[in-house]
Amino acid sequence: MTVICLDFDGVVINSIDECYETSWRAYAKWKGVPATPDPDRAAFFGRVRKHVRPAGQYWVLHHAYDAGLTGLDEVAFGRLVEQHAATIRTFEPLFFGERNAQRAADLSGWLALNPPYDGAREGIRSLMERGLLYIVTTKDGESVRLLMDHFGIGFDPDRIHGKERHENKAEAIRAISQETRVDPDEILFLDDHPDHLKDVAVTGAECVWASWGYYDHRSGFEGPPVADWPAFMDLVEKADRNRPAQ
Numbered sequence: 001m002t003v004i005c006l007d008f009d010g011v012v013i014n015s016i017d018e019c020y021e022t023s024w025r026a027y028a029k030w031k032g033v034p035a036t037p038d039p040d041r042a043a044f045f046g047r048v049r050k051h052v053r054p055a056g057q058y059w060v061l062h063h064a065y066d067a068g069l070t071g072l073d074e075v076a077f078g079r080l081v082e083q084h085a086a087t088i089r090t091f092e093p094l095f096f097g098e099r100n101a102q103r104a105a106d107l108s109g110w111l112a113l114n115p116p117y118d119g120a121r122e123g124i125r126s127l128m129e130r131g132l133l134y135i136v137t138t139k140d141g142e143s144v145r146l147l148m149d150h151f152g153i154g155f156d157p158d159r160i161h162g163k164e165r166h167e168n169k170a171e172a173i174r175a176i177s178q179e180t181r182v183d184p185d186e187i188l189f190l191d192d193h194p195d196h197l198k199d200v201a202v203t204g205a206e207c208v209w210a211s212w213g214y215y216d217h218r219s220g221f222e223g224p225p226v227a228d229w230p231a232f233m234d235l236v237e238k239a240d241r242n243r244p245a246q
């Protein structure tokens with residue numbers, strides 16, 4: 001592969017704790033209640049976090065918890081997203097405002113809430129040596145930059161395609177294809193969310209499911225799974241060996 005594009009949350013880092021803390025504080029403010037510690041809410045969040053794509057949808061998880069909708073599946077979640085589209089739009093800036101405030105108040109505490117997966121740092125360093133590596137994420141680019149610095153990885157900020165730059169991941173992949181003059185079918189895209197994989201597959205990019213992330217099944221995505229970072233690095237090696245000489 002000439003170009004490799006990685007999702008960030010659920011692929012490079014496990015940000016469940018950070019997303020819970022940030023979204024609970026933002027939701028409590030939105031609702032006008034104190035953000036007191038709430039282990040049951042946190043446990044529910046851990047079970048259903050996988051449904052969320054853009055950050056505004058965290059509102060739905062807290063709303064569902066308050067409404068006692070404990071068996072929140074994909075279909076019920078999708079219905080709530082449609083029903084509360086306007087609130088979700090209002091909530092998104094509150095979420096990112098809260099994240100910025102937390103980073104400013106206690107950067108090291110904030111960084112510690114976002115641990116990398118085993119092998120992710122070594123894998124990224126090795127992929128950077130091989131050639132073109134990009135991050136394609138619905139997270140804000142500044143958080144990715146701060147975390148890469150914290151992990152000791154000098155990553156070019158221009159290669160972070162965060163939520164500010166694109167409407168969706170397929171658009172990001174097409175932009176990277178144009179920028180690098182590499183056809184989408186020479187781009188490898190790794191994500192843990194089956195819907196992102198299905199969206200990006202339409203561009204012709206080779207899509208691989210990171211099964212170590214937040215999603216526990218492929219949900220209709222038919223591409224190959226990889227179980228962990230070493231398995232992903234093996235797959236990249238094999239793809240490189242099988243490439244016709246240029």
Ligand SMILES: [Mg+2]
Nearest residue numbers: 007009010192
């Ligand atoms: Mg993800």
